[in-house]
Amino acid sequence: MSKGILVFAEHRAGAFNKTSFEAIAAAQSLGRELQQTVTAVVLGAGMANLAQTIAAYKLDKVLYAENEKLAEYTPDGYADAMEGVVRTIDPQYVVMPHTYLVRDFAPKLASRFGKDVISDCLRATASDGGVIFSRRIFLGKMDADVIPSGEPPVFATFQSGAYRADQAAKDGSAAVETIAVEVGEVRMQPEPAFQEVKQAVDLSKADIIVAVGRGIKGQENLALVEQLAQALGGELAASRPICDAGWLPIDRQIGSSGQTVAPKLYVALGISGAIQHLVGMKNATTIVAVNKDREAPIFDIADYGIVGDLFEVVPALTEAVKKLKE
Amino acid sequence: MSAVVEEKKLIVGGSFLIEERRPEEVFTPEDFTEEQRMIAETARQFVDNEVQPRVPELENHDWELSRELLRKAGELGLIGAKISEEYGGLGLDQVSNALIGENISRSASFAVTYGAQVSIGSLPIVYFGTEEAKRKYLPRIASGELVTAYALTEAGSGSDALAAKATARLSEDGTHYILNGEKMWISNAGFADMFVVFAKVDGDKFSGFIVENGPGVSTGQEEHKMGIKGSSTRALILTDVRTPVENLLGEVGKGAKIAFNILNMGRLGLGTSCLGGMKLMLHHAVRYANERHQFGKPISSFGAIKKKLAEMAIRTWVGETMIYRTVGMVETATSDVENSDAKLQAIEEYAAECSLIKVALSEDCDYVADEMVQIYGGYGYSADYPAERAYRDSRINRIFEGTNEINRMLIPGTLMKRAMKGKLALLPAAQALMDEVMSPQLGGFDEEDEILAAEQKLAQNAKKIALMTLGTAAQKYMMNLAEQQEILLNVADTIIDAYAMESAILRTRKIAQAQGEDAAARYTDMTRVFCNDAIQRIEAHAKDALAAMVEGDELRTLLAALRRFTKHTPMNTVVARGRIADVLINANRYAY
Amino acid sequence: MKTVVLMKQVGNKDAVLRINKEGTWIEEGDLSYEVNESDGYALEEALRLKEKHGGEVVVCSMGPQRVKSVIKDALARGADRAIHVVGDDLARLSPFAAAKVLSEAIRSEQFDLVLTGLQSDDNGYAQTGVILAELLGLPHATIVIEVDASGEGLRVKRELENGWYQWYTMPRPCLLTIQSGISQIRYATLKGIMAAKKKEIREVAPAEAATASTSHQRITKIYFPQKSKQTQYLGDGNARAGAAELAERLRTEARII
Secondary structure, three states, X not given: OOOOEEEEOOEEOOEEOHHHHHHHHHHXXXXXXXXXXXXXXXXXXXXXXXXXXXXXXXXXXXXXXXXXXXXXXXXXXXXXXXXXXXXXXXXXXXXXXXXXXXXXXXXXXXHHOOOXXXXXEEEEEEEOOEEEEEEEEHHHOEEEEEEEOOOOOEEEEEOOOOOOHHHOOOOOXXXXXXXXXXXXXXXXXXXXXXXXXXXXXXXXXXXXXXXXXXXXXXHHHHHHHHHHHHHHOOEEEEOXXXXXXXXXXXXXXXXXXXXXXXXXXXXXXXXXXXXXXXXXXXXXXXXXXXXXXXXXXXXXXXXXXXXXXXXXXXXXXXXXXXXXXX | OOOOOOOOOXXXXXXXXXXXXXXXXXXXXXXXXXXXXXXXXXXXXHHHHHHHHHHXXXXXXXXXXXXXXXXXXXXXXXXXXXXXXHHOOOOOOHHHHHHHHHHHOOOHHHHHHHHHHHHHOOHHHHHHOOHHHHHHHHHXXXXXXXXXXXXXOEOOEOOXXXXXXXXXXXXXXXXXXXXXXXXXXXXOOOOOOEEEEEEEEOOOEEEEEEEEOOOOEEEOOOOOOOOOOOOOEEEEEEEEEEEEHHHEEOOOOOHHHHHHHHHHHHHHHHHHHHHHHHHHHHHHHHHHHXXXXXXXXXXXXXXXXXXXXXXXXXXXXXXXXXXXXXXXHHHHHHOXXXXXXXXXXXXXXXXXXXXXHHHHHHHHHHHHHHHHHHHHHHHHHOOOOHHHHHHHHXXXXXXXOOOHHHHHHHHHHHHHHHHHOOXXXXXXXXXXXXXXXXXXXXXOOOOOOOOOHHHHHHHHHHHHHHHHHHHHHHHHHHHHHHHOHHHHHHHHHHHHHHHHHHHHHHHHHHHHHHHOHHHHHHHHHHHHHHHHHHHHHHHHHHHHHHHHHOOHHHHHHHHHHHHHHHOOOOOOHHHHHHHHHHHHHHHOOOOO | OEEEEXXXXXEXXXXXXXXXXXXXXXXXXXXOEEEOHHHXXXXXXXXXXXXXXXXXXXXXXXXXHHHHHHHHHHHHHOOOEEEEEEOOOHHHOOHHHHHHHHHHHHOOOOOOEEEEEOOOOOOOOOOHHHHHHHHHOOOEEEEEEEEEOOOOOEEEEEEOOOOEEEXXXXXXXXXXXXXXXXXXXXXXXXXXXXXXXXXXXXXEOOOHHHHHOOOOXXXXXXXXXXXXXXXXXXXXXXXXXXXXXXXXXXXXXXXXX
16 A cells, blocks of 8 residues: 655755755655655665764654666656655655746656646645645635646645755654666756846846835936845846836836746835836735835735835845844 | 527617617627637737837838737738728728727827728728729738828818818819828828828819829828827828729719718717727726835825725726617618618718717816826826826827817717708607607606616607707707707707717616626616716706707706706715726726 | 647737636636747748748647637648648646647658647647647757758757756757747738648648547636735835845845845
């Protein structure tokens, strides 16, 4: 009978990525609720040492599945290897991070079992012996509770940030078991991964955005905001009037006629929050608004608000951030 | 579904005033084909993606950009839709063309540039150009390569266009016309390659010409306009400009026919253009009202705002209904006609409808713009938000293509002219109505099961009121009627509302027949509110006119008839408008 | 080169969603529909490949009759013909079942390439394409931003996370899921719209075996994400105090610094 939870740990360039630890946290949380053990699986070639490093987490076991064809990620290779592992372990749940890599092979893996993946989940909660998975739909406008049906295993991926990596329990020292896995024909040949020099500013990829609106009053005052953006390690952006005025180039514009962003932190300075602007940024995880007008609509969607003059707030904030980062 | 295809029946222009129509006889937006919807969508996407983001550049008078946008529009087929395939166009139907115009008008400035190109600047060539001229110019106009403009108005001749002073004389060798004069308010003048110019040959023969930009052609400074600042408007100065004889449009002395026919079409087009603007403004207004919070709630949840949104929607929807009903009639009248003259005649048939649409839609557009500013509150007054521009852009519509005053005069004027020529049986109908008014007993109120039965009765009565007022005026002033402008304004207003009421009822009934009464409920609400208010306006206008024309017993008799015609139980418009607003608020857009 | 493009019709992105009475799905009555964004880019890529290398572009979409508008739009933009898998409940299929239906619908086409968007804007499963590849025995690549078909096989550029990219080479036939925004999508020209009237749209019923396959995930409830936005006003009018407090909150609560 299928039992236990198998969690997939993803690595690139010799290191696990953070979302893998988040997935471990998710698997552990599910394990606690269902009173089931958690096994981690690492795929690779010559990566035994890396596999060893997650043995520190509270896990029943770490499986290191090896095959020379797994030296580079390919969907064919990973699907074959994982299929072998899943068939051997026979888990009830297979938990994975919802990364680009997992998205590439997990559906293929699940389809080998005649199933699909409950993808991009935010939560998993035990209920009546089963599990309810919650996932976001309609581009984040709605959440759905989903229950799996049919025979195990249940494949699920978790959104980045759904669980916190630092909450993954670490007190264990799990045994690392190396197994050889079968990998059939790999039809795709990867070339080395590379980074590109950014041509234009793609604000949609920025984690932190400091945006400025008409409250800045003049182009000469932008330096003030730039200093804050630098201190926070973020990108500078603006509402439409600023770009219309030519104070910042159009590729810095947020809103319906500019870019749509969903950064982790969005700092809106002197932006009142016209709808045209809000649609471009309201999905940010944390929104900070600084505005003189307490009634400004930007405050309706802000997590933190400071009612005040940005010329006073911004320098003070820059200073405070610098101090905390020291 | 509709296996039985209604035989295409030509509807006599102006006959709406004296005849009843069935829902299946009128064209409505629900009849758009899939292709027509797609064409509309292409136009919308083009404007929203290519034009809207660059309006600030257009407003900075970047006319190279205007040319570039026209070329892009040409590549998509958006310019050549009215030009036949023979001359490099697509020769599409009237409905497709109206839909293109409606959607292009989401940018008011570009719509003016575009309108000068596809309508007034090129249709004179389509209808009156020589074969050489058509071959020479139309394909490159359709592609957007050549930019064209229309030059009729002069400093001293606006509404009185035929008083133009510009002259044309035949060269001694008979190969060219030589033009001199100054034209005003010429759209596209700043970057046009050619102009359709009206000038008098031998001092009195008003004629149309194609004039290429070249020696002797110059333009004035850009006008500092209140709105549509992203369109070029300048004076055109012609000094001994030579244009070959094959660039004469139609015949010498027949320029008025060109100018006025083009205006007829232009008026319908202008109404359509207003509609596009209204839908966009309403869209912005609904979104803003949903997003803007005061007292902890979105302002769209307050009755005062709901009332505004609902009324904006009602006027937009009724306006759309009038437009496409008329476009449908024009399409039926022109679709199988090849010959240009016959086509023009078919369009001229609906001159009164075109004028009333121009008046109604341009005023509704201003109403919607004004309420948009109001809903935006302080932000409505700021140039950084869309309401301010929309408000300024809207205002021109009541002025160009014949002022609304001129067009109001034209509505009863055209109908009377058609009646005199025996094309419209207005006089017998008016006589029959007078008999009914004078007879002590009016026909019984026939009970009807159909939806909007009460409104239908009101619409019939509205037409009677219009006829009664017009009949009284015609009888009293006879040949001097045209001078009674105040009376004519009132008559025009009753006619406009009567047409609007009937159009709305017919469309709603058609929807109910096709989709069931439940599906038609939201349209029923709009139609009922509109009719409820329109009959009160009509009563006021008619009272005003009648009291100015007759007195004593005659006035008392007519006012008694007016009371009977306008008698109705007021509806609960508050609840109905609330429902209408909720449809918009829930959909977060203009969802009718 | 013959390319099949799978396109899905989804509710308009700007629509205000309302939950149905049962709380299990949205109220579809007042929804307007549009093509799934990334599927539009998949079509554009297919048309560009056709312009470069010749061949045919076949569009396949499934759903009720309203899906025709997506199909006709694709034909107007330049696709050559279409397959419409007609059925009312197909939109609710989970990815495996959906892929099964689609695989049966296109199996007999002798295609070199299958393209689709990387995920749908409604359910956002991001799986149908990959599962379909598996069902048809094709190699695949996801989140593709560039396609080079000049060689015998296919060389594709994939987007990885954090600004990284990677080229893959694979044989044809294969399946690619295309990322949004990789090109400028062409308009349906008026000529194209008129020409589309004459193009073939083949209606097929979903393969019985395919619809019989059970869905492996069922939505029991949908709801609006809980708003955690209770704005905390900081500083109480004192800018400096507010700034200091904010920096602290960003570190401890929002965990950004």
